[in-house]
Amino acid sequence: MKGTALLAAYFRRNKWMYMVAVAVMAAGNMIYAFYPNVLGGFTDTMKQGGLTKSLVISCSLQLLVIGVAYGVMFGVGQLLNHRLGRRFEAEIRERLFAQFTKLSEAYFAKHGVGKWLSYVLSDVTSIRETICGGINQLTNATFLFITSVIMMASTDIPYPLLLACIAPLLAIPVLVVYFGPIIRRRSHEVQESIANMTASAEEQFGGVRVTKTFVVEEVARRRFGESVSRIQERQLSLVRSSSMFQSAIPLAGALSLVVAITYGGYFAGHGKFSLGGFVALTLYLRVIMTPLQQFGNVINRLQQARASLDRLNALLSEKPEVRDAEGAIELTTARADLMVDQLTFTYPEARRPALEDLAFTLQTGQTLGIVGRTGSGKTTLAKLLLRVYEPPEDTIRIGGVDIREATLASLRSGIAYVPQDGFLFSETIGDNIAFSDRSGAKERVHAAAQSAAISGSIETFSDGYDTRLGERGLTLSGGQRQRTSLARGLYKNAPILILDDSVSAVDAVTESQIIEQLQRERKGRTTVIIAHRISAVKHADLILVLENGRIIERGTHEELVQLGGHYASLRAIQEDGTDTADSVEGGAAYERSQADADANNRQAVQRR
Ligand SMILES: Nc1ncnc2c1ncn2[C@@H]1O[C@H](COP(=O)(O)OP(=O)(O)OP(=O)(O)O)[C@@H](O)[C@H]1O
Known part of the structure; x- marks a missing residue:
């Protein structure tokens, strides 16, 4: 036209x-x-x-x-x-x-x-x-x-x-x-x-903190x-x-x-x-x-x-690349079992697959833990489950239905996804938590905040849940921001919950409180926890270890520790401060230090 x-x-x-x-x-x-x-x-x-x-x-x-x-x-x-x-x-x-x-x-x-x-x-x-x-x-x-x-x-x-x-x-x-x-x-x-200027301005404004901390204002000004x-x-x-x-x-x-x-x-x-x-x-x-x-x-x-x-x-x-297929059906997530089979996926601009030949099954109510080095494909799997990118046909089934045959709306409303850097809008904390349903009762908002271990912090703010965030409002720390985003995911109360490294910026004690609370609240419902810390996934019914887009180990915490491979090595470093598997020593140590450095950096940048 x-x-x-x-x-x-x-x-x-x-x-x-x-x-x-x-x-x-x-x-x-x-x-x-x-x-x-x-x-x-x-x-x-x-x-x-x-x-x-x-x-x-x-x-x-x-x-x-x-x-x-x-x-x-x-x-x-x-x-x-x-x-x-x-x-x-x-x-x-x-x-x-x-x-x-x-x-x-x-x-x-x-x-x-x-x-x-x-x-x-x-x-x-x-x-x-x-x-x-x-x-x-x-x-x-x-x-x-x-x-x-x-x-x-x-x-x-x-x-x-x-x-x-x-x-x-x-x-x-x-x-x-x-x-x-x-x-x-x-x-x-x-x-x-x-x-192009608008795009450049948007990026410069978004990255103003990084520009300032690296003292490259002059370069930014010249580029603009x-x-x-x-x-x-x-x-x-x-x-x-x-x-x-x-x-x-x-x-x-x-x-x-x-x-x-x-x-x-x-x-x-x-x-x-x-x-x-x-x-x-x-x-x-x-x-x-x-x-x-x-x-x-x-x-x-x-x-x-x-x-x-x-x-x-x-x-x-422009036709959206991911859209409802003709005759798409409403996915009823009453049965929220997950079946992934022969899943290989390559990003449009990439040369090698981000995921290769993934296969696993998760029954309704079970918890899946996913660990792996940065760039191993964990977030990619979450994006494919949500059809942010289209997975190949018949590689992911929820409740027995190929997710490509389901409407996007029914699929996404059945899943609560909590990303690592959850974006918060310039509105009140309460509204940010009740993002999926503004008509929900205040008690529901408070309960979600409590489960995400953020209610204590919110109560110290002068306007409590009515405190405004963003440009003319309060700036949260990295950990507070992450927990508010987690509360938003929990509030949705969806049949499937995916936490994508969602507790990485909180301290170990708070993390264990959150995980225990999750175990209680998500009983009977499907949960996927992507994490760098073993402590966040050790209770899971099934744990996958990813490396370069492939599953290299699978099993329960105990089975994987017994196996004495990558997972056992990671656990040894994180829990005992020792490494038992020589073959992965360098890699695991690198991963641990990187995960901790990432979390610290994020907190530091957010506070600035
Ligand atoms: N939009 C994209 N286009 C092309 N390649 C991408 C895109 N997003 C991610 N990748 C690549 O896919 C691979 C897997 O990325 P992914 O984000 O899934 O890793 P991850 O395991 O979640 O990492 P992290 O632990 O750091 O979050 C990486 O090599 C990454 O560079």
């Missing part, structure tokens, strides 16, 4: 309102076209020596009526037109946001999020301004031009003279055809560089300055071509007036038409200059807006 189809559909839906707006503006312009005629008649009467008081009064009244009628009609037309324009803007922004929520993570991983802001803000505004201004100007121009030409033709101005005067103005369409594509291309480049200069360069190049185009139009108008004065003066001097006719001719040429210039403006702006329209249209037509 072309970008213009987006506009066409909107115009079709609002055609009656647009017709009224155009009709009112057109009527105003037709009335306005009478004014050179009135002045021409006044000149002729005056020349014949008939300047009387009544002529002055009647002529003034006519001009006044023309002015008032034009003003009222044009104003009403404009009002309607601008209302429609604003409605278009609001509708497109809402559609863009809805599309934003539908697109898959893979899309944003590839295109980034920052550009969206630019599209939502500047492209939509540019289109709205074009359609509002375009309809106003196009209506004015068309009707004023047609009416003026008809009025000119109905005076005593000789037709050859009329044609000679209008001929230079016919250069305008040629100029439009020449300059249009250039303006459009340059406008596209400007919008693109604005989008480069993107601003690029916009300026491109804008100047756009302004150059549109200025040349805009100035060529008055030039054509000036030529037309030269013809009117020389050729028309000759005709008038030889008595071929009246002095009043000559005055009216020059005035009409001035009057039609405006519509011709407006035609140019509209075409110019349309060229610019088409670049935005094409981009918005491409964005709105």
Whole structure:
């Protein structure tokens, strides 16, 4: 679908309102076209020596009526037109946001999020301004031009003279055809560089803490300055071509007036038409200059807006990579057993699989623990369970149903996922916890907070659960943030709970409190715990050890300790401070130190 189809559909839906707006503006312009005629008649009467008081009064009244009628009609037309324009803007922004929520993570991983802001803000505004201004100007121009030409033709101005005067103005369409594509291309480049700047600004603002701690503000400023200069360069190049185009139009108008004065003066001097006719001719040429210039403006702006329209249209037509299959069924997670079979997955841009040939089964109510080095594929498995990325067909079944055959909504509402760095919104802590269901009772929020061992901290805040977080609110420490995010997951009370390294930033005592509480509360419900610490998974019914996307060990805590492999080595380091398996010594020690360093860094950065 072309970008213009987006506009066409909107115009079709609002055609009656647009017709009224155009009709009112057109009527105003037709009335306005009478004014050179009135002045021409006044000149002729005056020349014949008939300047009387009544002529002055009647002529003034006519001009006044023309002015008032034009003003009222044009104003009403404009009002309607601008209302429609604003409605278009609001509708497109809402559609863009809805599309934003539908697109898959893979899309944003590839295109980034920052550009969206630019599209939502500047492209939509540019289109709205074009359609509002375009309809106003196009209506004015068309009707004023047609009416003026008809009025000119109905005076005593000789037709050859009329044609000679209008001929230079016919250069305008040629100029439009020449300059249009250039303006459009340059406008596209400007919008693109604005989008890049927005993306860069978003990243810089997000990473401001890191920038400051590494004292690289100067580098950040320089990088941002480069993107601003690029916009300026491109804008100047756009302004150059549109200025040349805009100035060529008055030039054509000036030529037309030269013809009117020389050729028309000759005709008038030889008595071929009246002095009043000559005055009216020059005035009409001035009057039609405006519509011709407006035609140019509209075409110019349309060229610019088409670049935005094409981009918005491409964005709105983007099909989410992960979506409901045809005839998708509602997943009832009453049976929340999990079956993973021959699961191999490679990220779209990656060269090697993140997961290879994974297979395991978990009965409803059981707990699965997953440990493994960073980058071994633990989060990838969680993302595939949630269909953030699409797993291969029939590799993951929940309650016996291939999750690709289930609706995304039913699948995701049956799973509570708590990521490592749970994002908290700039609202109250209570609302953040009750994110999945704002109508829940306060007691439910408090209970979730208690299970996540965050209620004590919340009670020390001056507004308790009503304490606002974020930009104008309180900043939580890394551990508090993580536990609030955990409380949000527990509050959802879903048949399947996935904790993705969700207690890594809390101390060992708090972690054991949380895990014990979880064991009590999740009895009978399926739980997946991804962790670096053995203490978080040792109670699980099944523990998987991942390495480079493959399961290298599986079993219960006791079985794995008996096995004396990677898991046993990790346990020895974490619990006894010794390592019994020589083969993995380096790796396990590295993993432990990295996990602890990660947690410490996170806390430190959050506190700053
Ligand atoms: N969107 C992505 N595109 C391409 N590769 C990715 C993407 N996300 C993760 N990977 C890669 O997939 C592999 C597994 O990553 P994953 O996040 O699942 O590891 P993890 O075990 O959860 O690590 P950690 O313990 O550090 O959280 C890594 O090599 C990672 O670089």
